[in-house]
Each structure stands twice: as structure tokens, then as C-alpha cells.
Amino acid sequence: MTNTTFKDQTNLLEKINRAIPNSIYIFDVVEQSMVWFNERVQAMYGYSVEEVRAMGPDYWAQTMHPDDIPYLAESLAKVLSLKDGEVIELEYRFKDQKGEYHWLSDRVTVFTRDTEGKVLSLLGVATDIDDRKAYEETLKKTIEKLNMSLGAANMGTWEWDVLQESARWDARMYQIHSGESNMEANALAEFRKRIHKEDAEIVQQRFDEAVRLKQDVYLTYRVTWDNGEIHHVRCYGRFLSPGQDSRIYGVCWDSTEEIQTERQIEEARAKLIANTKMAALGEMSGGIAHEINNPLTVIQARAFQLTQMVESGRPDTEKIKQAAESISRTADKIAKIVKSLRSFSREGSNDPFDIVSVKEIISETLEFCRTRFYNHGVDIVVEEVDEELEIECRLVQIEQVLLNLLNNSFDAIQELEEKWIQVKVEAQDEYIDIKVIDSGIGISEEEAEKIMLPFFTTKEVGKGTGLGLSISSGIVKSHNGELFLEPRTKNTTFVIRVPRLQQNPE
Incomplete structure (x- = not known):
């Protein structure tokens, strides 16, 4: 009856050992080497018991992360003062046989003592926590x-x-x-x-x-x-x-x-x-x-x-x-x-002329109105602009002119079924053209002749002062350039033409 009970207990322990997803080991404190561990260790990290035993006192140096060794040494001193039944929890990195480190959460307790109560060996149950650490x-x-x-x-x-x-x-x-x-x-x-x-x-x-x-x-x-x-x-x-x-x-x-x-x-x-x-x-x-x-x-x-x-x-x-x-x-x-x-809050007429990236001008201006256009179903298309393309200008003023043209295009196409605005840059030898093209079919010749005049507007009453284009034209002229409506185009096209370099800026 006793033998049967012992065999049953042994079988039960073996089943428990195979079922437990943790690594279980016994560590010899005196010899500073591994005595035994379960099959889980070899399955996960590639070491056999014999290989680890052969490491002897070099076990820590060969398997533990160098940064964790001082912490483990300090923890070992604490473990040696544990009372029976007390447990200390450790976290450290363990190197497998392939040289890869794994984070372990280890619960350690005293396993055996000598007749004087001095700790001889430790029992540890380690869990791989790589996922948690990640x-x-x-x-x-x-x-x-x-x-x-x-x-x-x-x-x-x-x-x-x-x-x-x-x-x-x-x-x-x-x-x-x-x-x-x-x-x-x-x-x-x-x-x-x-x-x-x-x-x-x-x-x-x-x-x-x-x-x-x-x-x-x-x-x-x-x-x-x-x-x-x-x-x-x-x-x-x-x-x-x-x-x-x-x-x-x-x-x-x-x-x-x-x-x-x-x-x-x-x-x-x-x-x-x-x-x-x-x-x-x-x-x-x-x-x-x-x-x-x-x-x-x-x-x-x-x-x-x-x-x-x-x-x-x-x-x-x-x-x-x-x-x-x-x-x-x-x-x-x-x-x-x-x-x-901050840029658009300033008037800018007293700013000095600076060498500015054309791409920066377009990018900063669109940041100010892109969401509004998107929310109203207006597609914005910007053709690729050479990052090295530059002009000498007052940045704030040119951005204000571009913004005014974008706003005008936005207002003009609101009632159209197809709503889009395109910004295009063409580089010439001495000047740069920034074109704002929209899905509108153009402006009549009669309106085109008056469009740059002060107070002339094609917008409904209360939706425009008629000052935007006239003031924008004045700003571009102060840059020795020209703002104009490009004739004979399929879609409405306004052009900001500015010289690359200012000879005699106003």
C-alpha cells in the first residue's frame, strides 16, 4: 500500500512538473552552481543540466546579463537571511544557448540548510516575462x-x-x-x-x-x-x-x-x-x-x-x-x-527681404487653411516643388497673397459639383511663377479687366470687400513682380510672378 502511494505521488509530481509552464531549479549556494532544473529550462533556453553543471562557479558570468550581476549578488545576500517559507522575487536577464537574453521573474526560497541552519541550496521558480517587458x-x-x-x-x-x-x-x-x-x-x-x-x-x-x-x-x-x-x-x-x-x-x-x-x-x-x-x-x-x-x-x-x-x-x-x-x-x-x-497675425510690410524656400511658402500657407478646405469637400493638389527653389521676398506678405488667392478660389467653386484647387510652381531664368488653379471655368473678359481694381468684387454682398486682389497686386509689385489672371486657360488660373532676386526692392 505504501509503495503504491509513493508511486502515485511520484507520478503526480512528474505530471505537475510537465504541466507547469515555469522553469524550476535548485541552486547550490556553497558551490555557486546549478544542481538540477526541470525539462522546461532545456526546452526554452537550450541548456542541459550537465552543461550548466559544467559551468560551475562561472554559471553567473556565462548566463546572466553583466548589468544584472551586481543586483543578483546583492539579492543573494538577502536570500541567505530568509526564514523557512519566505520568498524573494527577482527580475533579471538570462542568456540562452544561442546568446539571446530573456527576462525572467524568479521566486526564490531556501531549499536546504545544514545542521546549524546555514543555507545550502535554493529553490527557484522562474517565469519568462519577455512579453511583459516588451x-x-x-x-x-x-x-x-x-x-x-x-x-x-x-x-x-x-x-x-x-x-x-x-x-x-x-x-x-x-x-x-x-x-x-x-x-x-x-x-x-x-x-x-x-x-x-x-x-x-x-x-x-x-x-x-x-x-x-x-x-x-x-x-x-x-x-x-x-x-x-x-x-x-x-x-x-x-x-x-x-x-x-x-x-x-x-x-x-x-x-x-x-x-x-x-x-x-x-x-x-x-x-x-x-x-x-x-x-x-x-x-x-x-x-x-x-x-x-x-x-x-x-x-x-x-x-x-x-x-x-x-x-x-x-x-x-x-x-x-x-x-x-x-x-x-x-x-x-x-x-x-x-x-x-503667428506669421499671419503680422502685417509684414516693414519686414526685410529674405531668401526663402518656395516650398516653405506654400507649405506654411496651406497649413492655415487645409482643414477648412477639406471639411468643405475641396481637394488641394500641390505639384512637387524643388526644395532648393528660392526667392528673395517678404515671407509674410507673399504668404498673405497666396492665401488670398486660395480663399478666392475656395469661394468661387463652392457651388460647383467638382471642387478642387491646384498649386503649381514654374521656374524661369530670372523669376518664379506660383500658380493657383481651380476647377472654375474662368472669368469673363469684362470682369478680367476690372478684377484688380480696388473695391471690385464678384462675390455676393457682404462676402467680400473687393480689396484683396488690389492689395495683393500692390504687394507683388513692391516685390518687382506681377499678379495676373492667366488668359485663355481651361480653368481659372492666377499667377504670382516674383523675381528670384530683388534688385531695387521698394
């Missing part, structure tokens, strides 16, 4: 990428626990609200301390409404720094209600310069109309917020997606990679839009 590394890079993207957009992130009435800010949030990254301060107390008194009530109402209706919140408010400066903050929050744990996650950014720029645009718009300056920027001002808010929404959505994956414990490496790439592309788009916005 995910952690991907997640780390994704978070770094996210932080870089948020940093590029100068955004801070925040979390508000509605039920607990508590909030968490990152360092950038404190800097946005106070000018300093003092993370020791209570986030809600700091917010209430800094918010402008005139804005406090409406902000509270907006957040209360978001909680009541379980919806997202988007608002702008002012904060006061210790030095007395007033800063404008724009804030977007996404409401989440998983079960009873209601939270709002969001981003904030200092929009002081952005708002100041918007005011400059409005002032420029009034000045342009009042003083017969170019009206193109005024026509585009309504699309500024849309151009900026779209990419910000993408960043928030991707950040929310990453948060959900982390909190759910179900990471998807491919989705993490896609989210990181989307965040990177979107941050670049925001930077381009802001750069264009």
Missing part, C-alpha cells in the same frame, strides 16, 4: 512620446475625482496656473487660489453641468500669478464614469499668446478693411479655433485611449504604437498651425 518598454516609450507631445504643445494633464472631490496635476499644470512647478501644493486649493474672481463662478457652473449631464467640458478662464501677471488658460476635460467611480481627465494649456494673437488678428482685420489693407486674414479668422482644436481633440482622444488600456489591464501593443504615432503627428501639426498663425 509591453512595459513600449508603454514607457509611448508615455515618453505622449509627454513629449504634450510638452511640445505646452500642455498640462489633470484628473478630478468627482466623488472624492480631489484632483491630481502634473508639474506643467502648476506651472500654467502659478508660474512654478510646485507639486507639493494641493491641486484644487491652488486652482481656487489662482482663478480670476470674475471667472470662478462660470467655471464652477460649467464643471457642475459636465458632471450633471456626464459630458465633456471645454472652457477658457484667467489665472493670476504671484508676480501679478494675468494668464489665460484653456481647458478640455473628458468625463468618465466606470461604475460609481466618476472622474474627469483632461488637458490645459496657457493660451495667453494664442489669445493675444487672436486679438492681433482682429485688430489687423479691422485695420486692413479701414485702411484698405488686405482682407484675407480677416476672412480666415473664423477658422483659427477650428484648425487648432481639431488636433487637440486627437491628442486628448489618444491619451484617453492609453489611459483606458492601462486601467483595464488589457494592453494592446499595436494600438499603443498607433496612438503614440498619432500623438506625434498631431503635435507636429499643432506646431505648424501656431507658426502659421
Whole structure:
């Protein structure tokens, strides 16, 4: 009966050993060598027990990652002081017979002692965690990428626990609200301390409404720094209600310069109309917020997606990679839009002439209106432009002329079934032609004779001042060039002709 029981136990242990997906081993502390390990080790890493035993005291040097050996030596000292039944968990890299390293999570305990209680051998159960480490590394890079993207957009992130009435800010949030990254301060107390008194009530109402209706919140408010400066903050929050744990996650950014720029645009718009300056920027001002808010929404959505994956414990490496790439592309788009916005907010007539890439002129101008065109079903086609092609000009003014032509084409083709605009560059010996071609069938000869005159417009009443082309023509002439409607073309074609180099700029 006893023999039968022993055989049953032996068979059971063998079955358990084969079924366990972990590597099990016994390590001789005195000899500093491996005594035994199960078949799983040889199956996964290629070593036989005899091969590892032959390594003797060199076992660590031959199989462990050099960077992990000091950590393992320190951990061994801790293991030797373990009491029976206690376990220590280690993570390290193990080299297989092919020379490739694998991350292991190892649970180690004392296996045998001598009569004096000194540890003789250790029992370890190691699990291959390559997949987990790869995910952690991907997640780390994704978070770094996210932080870089948020940093590029100068955004801070925040979390508000509605039920607990508590909030968490990152360092950038404190800097946005106070000018300093003092993370020791209570986030809600700091917010209430800094918010402008005139804005406090409406902000509270907006957040209360978001909680009541379980919806997202988007608002702008002012904060006061210790030095007395007033800063404008724009804030977007996404409401989440998983079960009873209601939270709002969001981003904030200092929009002081952005708002100041918007005011400059409005002032420029009034000045342009009042003083017969170019009206193109005024026509585009309504699309500024849309151009900026779209990419910000993408960043928030991707950040929310990453948060959900982390909190759910179900990471998807491919989705993490896609989210990181989307965040990177979107941050670049925001930077381009802001750069264009700053350029177009200036009048530019006092700027010096500079050597500028024609491709840069077209690219920066399109960044300012591409989304608006796309949303209205207008295709933009830009023929390949030689990167080395340059002209001497006032960049802001030439961009304004190009923008005005693009806007005119946009307005002209709105009612057409086929809507497209093409930008084409032709290089001559002494000058460059930038052509804006649209799907319109051209302009009558009668209108063509008047189209460059001040206050003449083919647009409906209230949709144009009639100043754009006349002012644009004046700008191009100040560059010793010419703006004209190309005759006898199948589609409406305007040409900005500018010399490569300025001889006597006005």
C-alpha cells in the first residue's frame, strides 16, 4: 500500500512538473552552481543540466546579463537571511544557448540548510516575462512620446475625482496656473487660489453641468500669478464614469499668446478693411479655433485611449504604437498651425527681404487653411516643388497673397459639383511663377479687366470687400513682380510672378 502511494505521488509530481509552464531549479549556494532544473529550462533556453553543471562557479558570468550581476549578488545576500517559507522575487536577464537574453521573474526560497541552519541550496521558480517587458518598454516609450507631445504643445494633464472631490496635476499644470512647478501644493486649493474672481463662478457652473449631464467640458478662464501677471488658460476635460467611480481627465494649456494673437488678428482685420489693407486674414479668422482644436481633440482622444488600456489591464501593443504615432503627428501639426498663425497675425510690410524656400511658402500657407478646405469637400493638389527653389521676398506678405488667392478660389467653386484647387510652381531664368488653379471655368473678359481694381468684387454682398486682389497686386509689385489672371486657360488660373532676386526692392 505504501509503495503504491509513493508511486502515485511520484507520478503526480512528474505530471505537475510537465504541466507547469515555469522553469524550476535548485541552486547550490556553497558551490555557486546549478544542481538540477526541470525539462522546461532545456526546452526554452537550450541548456542541459550537465552543461550548466559544467559551468560551475562561472554559471553567473556565462548566463546572466553583466548589468544584472551586481543586483543578483546583492539579492543573494538577502536570500541567505530568509526564514523557512519566505520568498524573494527577482527580475533579471538570462542568456540562452544561442546568446539571446530573456527576462525572467524568479521566486526564490531556501531549499536546504545544514545542521546549524546555514543555507545550502535554493529553490527557484522562474517565469519568462519577455512579453511583459516588451509591453512595459513600449508603454514607457509611448508615455515618453505622449509627454513629449504634450510638452511640445505646452500642455498640462489633470484628473478630478468627482466623488472624492480631489484632483491630481502634473508639474506643467502648476506651472500654467502659478508660474512654478510646485507639486507639493494641493491641486484644487491652488486652482481656487489662482482663478480670476470674475471667472470662478462660470467655471464652477460649467464643471457642475459636465458632471450633471456626464459630458465633456471645454472652457477658457484667467489665472493670476504671484508676480501679478494675468494668464489665460484653456481647458478640455473628458468625463468618465466606470461604475460609481466618476472622474474627469483632461488637458490645459496657457493660451495667453494664442489669445493675444487672436486679438492681433482682429485688430489687423479691422485695420486692413479701414485702411484698405488686405482682407484675407480677416476672412480666415473664423477658422483659427477650428484648425487648432481639431488636433487637440486627437491628442486628448489618444491619451484617453492609453489611459483606458492601462486601467483595464488589457494592453494592446499595436494600438499603443498607433496612438503614440498619432500623438506625434498631431503635435507636429499643432506646431505648424501656431507658426502659421503667428506669421499671419503680422502685417509684414516693414519686414526685410529674405531668401526663402518656395516650398516653405506654400507649405506654411496651406497649413492655415487645409482643414477648412477639406471639411468643405475641396481637394488641394500641390505639384512637387524643388526644395532648393528660392526667392528673395517678404515671407509674410507673399504668404498673405497666396492665401488670398486660395480663399478666392475656395469661394468661387463652392457651388460647383467638382471642387478642387491646384498649386503649381514654374521656374524661369530670372523669376518664379506660383500658380493657383481651380476647377472654375474662368472669368469673363469684362470682369478680367476690372478684377484688380480696388473695391471690385464678384462675390455676393457682404462676402467680400473687393480689396484683396488690389492689395495683393500692390504687394507683388513692391516685390518687382506681377499678379495676373492667366488668359485663355481651361480653368481659372492666377499667377504670382516674383523675381528670384530683388534688385531695387521698394
